[in-house]
Amino acid sequence: xxxxxxxxxxxxxxxxxxVHALAGLDxxxxxGAICGLLGKNGAGKTTTIKVLxxxxxxxxxxxxxxxxxxxxxxASLDIRARAAFVSEDKDLYAGVTVGALVDFTAxxxxxxxxxxxxxxLAAFELRANATTRELSRGMRTxxxxxxxxxxxxxxLILDEPMSGLDPAAIEQVLKIIVQQAGRDGTxxxxxxxxxxxxxxxxxxxxxxxxxRIVVDGALDDLRAAYRRIQLVFDNAAPDxxxxxxxxxxxxxxxxxxxxxxxxxxxxxxxxxRALNPKGVDVLPVTLKEIFLETVGVEN
Amino acid sequence: MLWHKAWVDxxxxxxxxxxxxxxxxxxxxxxxPSVRDFVAAFEVPAVPDEEAAAAFRESIELxxxxxxxxxxxxxxxxxxxxxxxxAALLGSGSPLxxxxxxxxxxxxxxxxxxxxxxxxxxxxxxxxxxLALAPSLAFxxxxxxxxxxxxxxxxxxxxxxxxxxASLFLGLAVFLSTLFNxxxxxxxxxxxxxxxxxxxxxxxxxxxxxxxxSSYFSSGTLAWPELLVAVAxxxxxxxxxxxxVARRDF
Numbered sequence: 001x002x003x004x005x006x007x008x009x010x011x012x013x014x015x016x017x018x019v020h021a022l023a024g025l026d027x028x029x030x031x032g033a034i035c036g037l038l039g040k041n042g043a044g045k046t047t048t049i050k051v052l053x054x055x056x057x058x059x060x061x062x063x064x065x066x067x068x069x070x071x072x073x074x075a076s077l078d079i080r081a082r083a084a085f086v087s088e089d090k091d092l093y094a095g096v097t098v099g100a101l102v103d104f105t106a107x108x109x110x111x112x113x114x115x116x117x118x119x120x121l122a123a124f125e126l127r128a129n130a131t132t133r134e135l136s137r138g139m140r141t142x143x144x145x146x147x148x149x150x151x152x153x154x155x156l157i158l159d160e161p162m163s164g165l166d167p168a169a170i171e172q173v174l175k176i177i178v179q180q181a182g183r184d185g186t187x188x189x190x191x192x193x194x195x196x197x198x199x200x201x202x203x204x205x206x207x208x209x210x211x212r213i214v215v216d217g218a219l220d221d222l223r224a225a226y227r228r229i230q231l232v233f234d235n236a237a238p239d240x241x242x243x244x245x246x247x248x249x250x251x252x253x254x255x256x257x258x259x260x261x262x263x264x265x266x267x268x269x270x271x272x273r274a275l276n277p278k279g280v281d282v283l284p285v286t287l288k289e290i291f292l293e294t295v296g297v298e299n
Numbered sequence: 300m301l302w303h304k305a306w307v308d309x310x311x312x313x314x315x316x317x318x319x320x321x322x323x324x325x326x327x328x329x330x331x332p333s334v335r336d337f338v339a340a341f342e343v344p345a346v347p348d349e350e351a352a353a354a355f356r357e358s359i360e361l362x363x364x365x366x367x368x369x370x371x372x373x374x375x376x377x378x379x380x381x382x383x384x385x386a387a388l389l390g391s392g393s394p395l396x397x398x399x400x401x402x403x404x405x406x407x408x409x410x411x412x413x414x415x416x417x418x419x420x421x422x423x424x425x426x427x428x429x430l431a432l433a434p435s436l437a438f439x440x441x442x443x444x445x446x447x448x449x450x451x452x453x454x455x456x457x458x459x460x461x462x463x464x465a466s467l468f469l470g471l472a473v474f475l476s477t478l479f480n481x482x483x484x485x486x487x488x489x490x491x492x493x494x495x496x497x498x499x500x501x502x503x504x505x506x507x508x509x510x511x512x513s514s515y516f517s518s519g520t521l522a523w524p525e526l527l528v529a530v531a532x533x534x535x536x537x538x539x540x541x542x543x544v545a546r547r548d549f
Contacts, residue, residue, distance in 0.1 A: 016548075055406050056548045073411065073545065081409035093401040096307075107300040108408050144404075 004031045006155055006187045007052060012061030014047055014211070021047040022058065023211035029189055029204065034181050036198035036219075037191040038291055039208040045191040046088060048208060049159050052189075053085055065155065081109070083155040084148035088163065088191075090140040092132050098143055099128035102150075111152030120146040123172070137164035145173060149180055156180070158190035162197055170194075174201050199287040209295045219287065226285045229259040229268055231277035238275060244268045249293045260285065260293045301410065305422035309389055313426040316385040317433060323381070324434035327373050328441040331365055334372075338362050365447035366516075369438050374457040375511035378434070379464065382510070385430050386465040387489035389423040390472025392482040395544055406549055413541040420473045420537045427469055431462035456521060457512040463526040464510030468493055470533030474540040477547070 007029035014022040022044050029035045039045045050056040051063050054076030066082055068075040093101060098121070106112040121128065124142035126135075135143060141164050148156055156177070162170045178201050180186050192198050198205070205222055207215040215222065226248070231237065237257035242250070246261040246268050257277070261268045265282060272280050338359055346352045361367035394415050395402050405415060435458030442449035468489050475485035497507055506529060509522035 050549065053407055055403065057546070077409050077411060080407060085403075085407035087403040087407070089403070091401055091403045093304075093404065104300050104304065105408070108410065 005029060006031045006033075007035075007065050007189060009048070009051070009063040010061060012048075012051060012063050013059045014044075014051065014056060015059050020211055022051070022061075025061070025208070025211060025213060027206055027208075027213050027216065029187060029206070031187055032181070032185050033204040034177065034188045034202050035190070035204040035206060036202035037189060037206050037208060038193075038195065038198060039191070040295060041193075043208045043295075044211040045208055046159055047211075049085075049157055049189070049191065052157065053080060053083070082153060083157055084151040084153035086141075086144045086148045086156075086158045086161055088159040090137065090144045090164070092140060092144060095131055095133050097129055097131050098126050098135075101132065101143070102128070102147065105147045105151070109151040109153075113150045113152050117146060117150040120149060120176070123176070138166060138169055141165055142169070142173075145176070149176065152184075154186060156186055156188045156190070158188065160192060161190055162192060162194055170197060177201060195286075195288045195291055205287065205290075207291055207294055215290065215294050222287075222290055223284060225263050226290055227261055227263060227265045228283045228285050228289065229261060229265060229272055230279075230281045230283060231257040231259070231272050231275065232279045232281075233257070233275075233277050240275060242268060242271050244271055249296065260289065301414065301418040302422060305394070305419045308392070308394065308419075309422060309426060312388050313430070316388065316430055320378075320381060320385070320430055320434040321437055323377065324373065324437045325441060327377075328369070328438050329445060331368050331445050331447065334362055334368060365442055365445070365449055366453070369449060370457070370512065370516045373438065374435070374461070375508075375513060375516070378457075379461055379507050379510035382427070382431060382461050382465040383468050383493045384490060386423075386427055386467075386469040387472045387486050387493070389426050389430075390420070390469040391476055391485040391489070393473075393476040393540075393544070394419050395547075395549070396476075396480045397547075397549055402549060412544045412547075416473065416477075416537065416541040416544055420470070420540070423469050423473065424466060427465055428462050431465065432458040434458075435461070453515070456515045460512040460515065460521055460526060461510045464506050464529045466533040467506070467529040467536075470536035470540075474536040474543075477540045477543045 005028045007027060009025050009027045012022050012025040013020070025044065025048060027048065037045050037048065047056060051058050052065050052070050054070055054073070057071060063070040065079045068079050070076055070079060102117050106114065106117070124146060126139065126143055126146065132140065132143070141161065145161060148158070162173060165173060174197060177188055181188050199219070203219055205215060205217065205219050206213055233255045235255065237252045237255055239252065242259065244261065244267045246264060248260045248262065251258045259268060259272065269280060269282065341359060358371065361371040394405060395412060432455065435454040436451060439449045439451040439454040471492055472485045472489040475488050479485055497505070500506060506525055509525035514520055514522045
């Protein structure tokens with residue numbers, strides 16, 4: 001059975017004046033995935049999210065959510081009825097009580113889960129009579145998450161959801177996101193700079209750089225798709241190049257030459273051994289390595 | 300819920316404006332006996348300009364009756380100017396301001412941008428109608444207190460005239476609020492536009508004369524053409540505001 005994609009964008013461009021925020025973005029997020037959207041500051045993560053929610057009109061290209069066009073006003077309304085969003089700034093109405101904001105938000109979602117709202121109010125230790133002005137950034141983040149998680153949405157779009165949270169709260173939020181995805185089959189797209197957090201819960205990764213997706217796939221597949229080959233020499237590592245097309249990047253640090261390559265590394269290992277190193281190790285890669293190398297290489 | 304939010308966003312402006320207008324209207328009503336007594340003993344001084352003297356005598360004559368006093372001192376003068384400022388105040392500040400409090404939260408809700416703007420403008424109009432009618436009816440209610448009569452229907456006619464005219468400035472403020480991300484520039488520019496209209500358009504054919512109910516006072520008919528043009532222009536400005544917000548990136 002073909003994989004069903006909740007989010008699909010094709011060759012999406014967005015320019016602000018002469019600045020290209022998105023430059024041919026192709027993103028696909030499968031149903032039920034927890035997808036981490038990674039990228040450096042200004043890479044296009046937030047613009048991507050805003051295009052999906054109809055907050056920004058792309059200059060060209062196609063973007064759809066639930067098979068509905070995100071660029072058409074009517075379809076965008078239907079998308080937003082089925083998707084919940086937490087913005088990077090945790091931008092909520094000022095001076096409103098937590099309880100009033102919960103009631104306000106509930107009125108727009110027919111599938112609103114009052115039980116979940118109560119559950120998260122208790123879990124996040126949010127007082128219903130506290131106003132949003134009284135809340136710390138971390139507590140505002142929790143309130144924004146509570147509102148999003150209680151909508152009964154099929155898709156959660158979270159822009160930097162962990163920003164402003166302490167480590168204990170981050171752990172709590174990560175657990176709740178996974179729980180939500182597990183019990184309701186909710187698809188989650190979240191952007192983050194915290195690679196360790198992404199690696200902890202995401203099963204799908206999309207890395208965006210300069211407005212384009214440079215890596216997109218299941219995290220396990222990505223990990224399996226890359227290897228680090230570490231060569232240690234007696235003296236300074238040679239300034240060399242590899243003929244194999246599997247090589248993604250090379251890095252020399254003193255006596256160590258580090259090669260990031262795609263899986264099927266036998267030809268790279270053979271080339272490496274021909275350099276007569278003292279040792280050759282083939283190591284698995286972390287998400288951080290994939291991120292830094294792919295973004296760095298693309299630059 | 301959108302109506303409730305629009306009300307919460309504007310309620311303090313509205314309540315302060317209502318309190319101010321009611322205090323001024325009631326004060327104006329209750330000071331009528333003092334003014335009447337003063338005018339009764341007043342002799343129009345001889346002035347060389349006969350036209351000016353005639354106008355002055357006419358003003359004095361108007362003040363001798365409660366109806367003339369209410370119209371000339373309140374409905375035709377202070378009220379249109381005050382209501383214009385209140386309309387600008389109520390219309391300023393869009394609920395969908397880039398970088399504003401909760402704008403992205405609002406935009407993420409399954410609500411069209413046109414509905415946000417329409418609800419805000421509708422709430423502003425409802426509040427403006429109360430600001431127009433309540434002080435007007437206060438004159439009718441307080442007339443017996445000073446031993447006079449003032450028909451509620453006449454008070455309503457003046458109130459509706461002022462409301463219809465002021466709706467133009469509310470619409471302008473709503474539109475300008477889609478161009479600027481703060482409250483103050485739409486407010487200021489709307490007041491400047493009102494001042495310009497007052498200075499450019501001849502008074503005897505102008506919007507402010509229609510808002511003041513001049514034709515109703517003299518002939519018992521409202522200045523329908525001017526008022527309908529104002530309402531149509533207000534509708535056009537709110538429509539333009541919704542269209543502009545629909546195209547905007549946030």
